[in-house]
Amino acid sequence: MATVTNPSAASTGSLTAKALREATFTAVMTFLMFALFIGLKTDQNMRNELILVPRWGMLAILVVIAFVGRFAMVAWLQPWRTASKAAKSAAPTVDEDAGFVKRNFSKLAILALVLYPPIILWIFGVQGSLKYIDNFGIQILIYVMLAWGLNIVVGLAGLLDLGYVAFYAVGAYSYALLSINFGFSFWILLPLAGILSAFWGIILGFPVLRLKGDYLAIVTLAFGEIIRLVLINWQDVTKGTFGISGIPKITLFGIPFDASPNGFAKMFHLAPSSAYYKVFLFYLILLLCLLTAFVTIRLRRLPIGRAWEALREDEIACRSLGINTVTTKLTAFAIGAMFGGFAGSFFAARQGFVSPESFVFLESAVILSMVVLGGMGSLTGIAIAAIAMVGGTELLREMDFLKHVFGPDFTPELYRMLIFGLAMVFMMLVRPRGFVGTREPTAFLFERKAVSGAFTKEGHG
Amino acid sequence: MEYFIQQLINGLTLGSIYGLIAIGYTMVYGIIGMINFAHGDIFMLGGFAGLIVYLLIMTVFGGAPIAVALLCMLVVAMVVTSLWNWSIERVAYRPLRGSFRLAPLITAIGVSIALSNFIQVSQGPRNKPIPQMVNSVYTIEGISVSLKQILIVIITVVLLASFWYIVEKTPLGRAQRATEQDRKMAALLGIDVDRTISITFVMGAALAAVAGTMFLMYYGVIVFTDGFVPGVKAFTAAVLGGIGSLPGAVIGGLLIGLIESLWSAYFTIAYKDVATFAILAFVLIFKPSGLLGRPEVEKV
Numbered sequence: 001m002a003t004v005t006n007p008s009a010a011s012t013g014s015l016t017a018k019a020l021r022e023a024t025f026t027a028v029m030t031f032l033m034f035a036l037f038i039g040l041k042t043d044q045n046m047r048n049e050l051i052l053v054p055r056w057g058m059l060a061i062l063v064v065i066a067f068v069g070r071f072a073m074v075a076w077l078q079p080w081r082t083a084s085k086a087a088k089s090a091a092p093t094v095d096e097d098a099g100f101v102k103r104n105f106s107k108l109a110i111l112a113l114v115l116y117p118p119i120i121l122w123i124f125g126v127q128g129s130l131k132y133i134d135n136f137g138i139q140i141l142i143y144v145m146l147a148w149g150l151n152i153v154v155g156l157a158g159l160l161d162l163g164y165v166a167f168y169a170v171g172a173y174s175y176a177l178l179s180i181n182f183g184f185s186f187w188i189l190l191p192l193a194g195i196l197s198a199f200w201g202i203i204l205g206f207p208v209l210r211l212k213g214d215y216l217a218i219v220t221l222a223f224g225e226i227i228r229l230v231l232i233n234w235q236d237v238t239k240g241t242f243g244i245s246g247i248p249k250i251t252l253f254g255i256p257f258d259a260s261p262n263g264f265a266k267m268f269h270l271a272p273s274s275a276y277y278k279v280f281l282f283y284l285i286l287l288l289c290l291l292t293a294f295v296t297i298r299l300r301r302l303p304i305g306r307a308w309e310a311l312r313e314d315e316i317a318c319r320s321l322g323i324n325t326v327t328t329k330l331t332a333f334a335i336g337a338m339f340g341g342f343a344g345s346f347f348a349a350r351q352g353f354v355s356p357e358s359f360v361f362l363e364s365a366v367i368l369s370m371v372v373l374g375g376m377g378s379l380t381g382i383a384i385a386a387i388a389m390v391g392g393t394e395l396l397r398e399m400d401f402l403k404h405v406f407g408p409d410f411t412p413e414l415y416r417m418l419i420f421g422l423a424m425v426f427m428m429l430v431r432p433r434g435f436v437g438t439r440e441p442t443a444f445l446f447e448r449k450a451v452s453g454a455f456t457k458e459g460h461g
Numbered sequence: 462m463e464y465f466i467q468q469l470i471n472g473l474t475l476g477s478i479y480g481l482i483a484i485g486y487t488m489v490y491g492i493i494g495m496i497n498f499a500h501g502d503i504f505m506l507g508g509f510a511g512l513i514v515y516l517l518i519m520t521v522f523g524g525a526p527i528a529v530a531l532l533c534m535l536v537v538a539m540v541v542t543s544l545w546n547w548s549i550e551r552v553a554y555r556p557l558r559g560s561f562r563l564a565p566l567i568t569a570i571g572v573s574i575a576l577s578n579f580i581q582v583s584q585g586p587r588n589k590p591i592p593q594m595v596n597s598v599y600t601i602e603g604i605s606v607s608l609k610q611i612l613i614v615i616i617t618v619v620l621l622a623s624f625w626y627i628v629e630k631t632p633l634g635r636a637q638r639a640t641e642q643d644r645k646m647a648a649l650l651g652i653d654v655d656r657t658i659s660i661t662f663v664m665g666a667a668l669a670a671v672a673g674t675m676f677l678m679y680y681g682v683i684v685f686t687d688g689f690v691p692g693v694k695a696f697t698a699a700v701l702g703g704i705g706s707l708p709g710a711v712i713g714g715l716l717i718g719l720i721e722s723l724w725s726a727y728f729t730i731a732y733k734d735v736a737t738f739a740i741l742a743f744v745l746i747f748k749p750s751g752l753l754g755r756p757e758v759e760k761v
Contacts, residue, residue: 033544036513036537037506037583050589052516160563207746213562214496218696219745222738225693229738233731361689365570372567414582421575425553428568432560 019075023067030066031059038062105380113286117279133278135394138350141285142343144386147370148292148379149339154368155377156296156305157332158312160217162364163224166204167197167337169231169359171344176244176354177237186250190345197341198334205333209326212315224364231356243355250349252280281350288346292339293379299335308332366420373427393420463603468726469719474610474679476718477617481672482695483702483710484624485665491641491705492661493558498569500669501692502576503546507670508683509580510538512589515677527595531612531678538670546666547659555655573688580685590682613675620671621711624664628707637661641705690734694721697741703754712752 039059040052116137120129150164174193178184184192204223208216231238238244299305307328310318319325348354370389374382396416482504489497511534518525518533525533553572557564597608628634636657639647648654676691677683698717702709717737724736744751 029544029548033541033548036510036541037580040513040517042513042516042584042589044587050512050516050591052513052520160566207742211745211749214494214566215745215749217566218496218700219742221693222697222741226735226738226742229732229735233735362574365574369567369570372563376563415578418575418578418582421571421573421578424571425568425575428564428571429553429556432557432564 015075015079019071022074023071026070027063027067031063034059034062109380109383110290114283117282121275121279130275130278133275133282135397136391137282138278138285139394140387140390141282141289142347142350143367143370143390144383145285145289145292145343145346146340146367147374147382147386148289148296149336149343150367151336151371151374151377151379151382152296152299152308152339153332153336154371155382156300156312157308157329159329159332160213161220161333161336162217162361162368163204163220163222163227164336164340164367165359165361165364166224166227167201167340168344168347168363169227169356170197170200170337171341172348172354172358173231173238173244173344174341175345175348176247179248180244180246186248186345186349190342193345194338194341197344198338201333201335201337201340202330205330209329221361221364224359224361228356228359228361231359238356241356243353243357245353247348247352247354249277249352250281250284281346285346285350288342292342295335295339296379304328304331369424373424373431375433389420389423392423393417464726466604468722470604470606470610472719472722473715474613474718475722476698476715477613478672478676478679478714479691479695479698479717480711480714481617481620481668481675482691483698483714484621484707485669486696486699487702487704487706487710488637488661488665490699492637492658493554493565493644495554495565496569496696497662497665498566498692499549499572499576500665501690501695502573502688503542503666504669504673504676504691504695505580505683505685505688506545506576507538507542507666507673508677508687509584509589509673509685510541510670511535511674511677512591512683514538515591515594531594531674534674535616535671538674539667542670542673543663543666546662546669550659550662555658577685577688584685586685588682588684591677593681594678609679613679616671616675620668624668625707627664633657633660693741694734694737697737697744700741701744701751703751705755706751706753709751709753 039054039056041055042050043053045051117129117133120132120137123129124132146164146168150161153159153161153164171193174196175186175189178189178192179186204220208219211219232240234240300309307318307323310321310323311325311328315325318328347358351358366389370385371382373389374380374385393416396419397413482500485500485503486497489495489500514534514537515530518530524530549572553568554565557568595608595612598605599608600606628637636647636652637660639650639652640654640657644654647657672691673683676687694717695714698713699710700713701716702711702713717740720740721733721737725733728736
């Protein structure tokens with residue numbers, strides 16, 4: 001072929017032609033796919049009948065975007081990516097010494113989190129800080145804790161659990177029901193909720209001991225849904241879909257956070273504000289998170305942690321070596337569930353209200369995707385994934401400036417979950433091994449060397 | 462007795478819909494070993510396509526004979542939904558083939574979230590009711606059978622027969638079965654594996670679209686969240702029948718439909734979904750190969 005002598009000139013021409021062809025194809029596909037759903041909108045008229053409202057302009061914009069996007073991708077992005085990949089593989093790899101930040105990342109992160117509330121209070125004032133500490137701080141940390149709890153089951157023991165939210169629900173309802181009906185305080189019920197959840201972890205874990213991979217995932221999903229449906233239908237106890245409200249707040253060594261004379265604000269001569277309670281909750285959940293991380297790190301060095309990781313890699317080899325797979329799996333389920341229970345009781349205390357709505361399958365999926373996107377087993381990666389996913393969706397709520405771009409009817413919240421789903425797909429395509437694709441080995445010979453995530457197996461146990 | 466037969470008929474209708482969705486799960490799982498979590502939402506998408514076509518016929522032509530309208534709805538829904546599933550497979554699942562096992566599952570969950578929220582954003586979050594399309598009811602000795610139910614069963618039987626023919630008798634079906642048994646070997650023997658897998662997704666989506674349109678016709682209402690529960694039930698049906706087996710999916714679907722309607726009739730309607738999920742758990746724990754599936758052999 002003539003292209004051998006002058007590859008660039010000839011391939012540029014054919015590349016443009018190819019890009020045009022693919023772009024046209026993409027545009028046609030986009031038109032066919034979206035004509036019904038974007039081009040027409042079903043709406044209700046005055047007589048409550050459905051009518052169609054055409055939106056051809058929006059459809060046209062979408063088709064044009066698809067055409068241009070695909071053209072740009074084929075004509076420019078792909079050649080550029082192959083070129084940069086080739087350049088990267090040609091360049092010699094330099095063994096970089098990890099910098100100060102990288103070496104002390106977790107210590108710095110903890111320090112930053114401890115300093116977060118005072119800094120926010122200082123910048124935004126007592127009332128202005130509410131949103132940042134509550135929506136961004138506490139909300140994200142609850143998910144970090146849940147994801148770290150699930151990480152014990154999925155990341156360490158390799159048991160794929162799609163019903164983790166059930167244990168979260170057990171913890172939340174344990175606190176809600178026991179504190180309302182019997183008046184126990186949070187500090188008694190926190191461990192109790194953990195124990196109850198762990199108990200449920202064993203009950204639900206026992207029947208699924210023989211199952212593997214996808215099947216295990218589906219059965220745990222079924223269990224999670226059963227627990228939610230029972231919460232909805234067992235109305236005498238759980239009040240069904242109405243939920244339980246008026247759940248007591250947490251007290252600090254007996255000091256309540258309210259406006260009463262011996263409340264926290266009066267006692268320390270501060271202006272009454274709910275912000276102090278939120279700051280307190282922030283530190284509490286931070287402590288619980290650190291507890292989860294500490295236990296996980298220590299467990300990995302215990303025989304049981306080693307057994308979990310061995311189980312994840314090869315169950316048959318495990319059994320041949322005399323590891324009791326029954327107890328190994330059950331402890332993983334129980335300990336994972338226990339942390340879910342802790343998080344659940346904290347959640348109930350923070351909201352003051354629980355209903356089955358909070359424990360839908362979507363939550364399990366979100367938590368699992370944090371674990372997977374975080375790199376399965378890497379605590380830092382999971383925390384980053386949780387911050388990115390929860391923080392990102394929370395940020396969308398704040399994007400009021402988009403209203404100026406798309407008009408006053410535009411509500412960014414509506415697009416939150418759509419973008420979330422698309423981002424999940426995109427992340428899996430770009431980094432299927434998660435943000436942090438390496439693992440620190442627990443056992444090593446001579447030298448601690450991180451291995452690529454690609455060398456470890458998941459979801460086989 | 463009449464009540465029982467009545468429930469049997471209702472269950473059969475429901476079961477036909479589940480069976481059609483279950484085939485999509487079972488074919489995809491059979492061929493690439495992936496639980497296509499987004500399949501329930503593909504079903505919902507098909508229902509919405511049917512709804513919009515129905516409204517289009519009503520507004521543009523001012524109505525049409527029922528048979529013509531229904532045929533248009535079915536055909537357009539099948540085509541559009543197939544295109545969707547084809548594109549999704551191409552964009553989201555194909556690059557992850559050969560990646561670790563969890564990757565496609567997580568991606569499918571992402572696709573499922575994206576699809577249902579896409580419909581919520583583009584079509585609105587409310588219930589979409591349509592007037593009764595077919596309302597003749599025949600009563601024989603106290604048992605009433607509506608034309609809707611007869612239509613659903615007939616359409617299901619016709620589609621199943623034709624799909625069974627495709628899978629069992631045509632070169633395409635042979636390629637599918639070969640890919641299912643051993644993908645690498647099939648590729649070596651000259652089968653275009655990528656194309657075969659794409660066609661499997663298209664076929665599953667077409668059946669799901671039919672199920673979605675009939676769901677809309679039967680209940681007269683659809684909403685963007687309608688994908689999840691029928692999806693899980695259809696998956697239960699696929700597992701119950703033995704995942705990977707076409708007749709198994711249909712039998713499983715019918716069984717789930719019957720169990721659901723009889724459970725609601727004789728026990729309590731509130732816990733009917735619990736019954737389905739409990740069956741799913743029981744089958745997977747005690748007989749993971751299902752009724753007609755091949756037992757999985759554990760290799761060291």
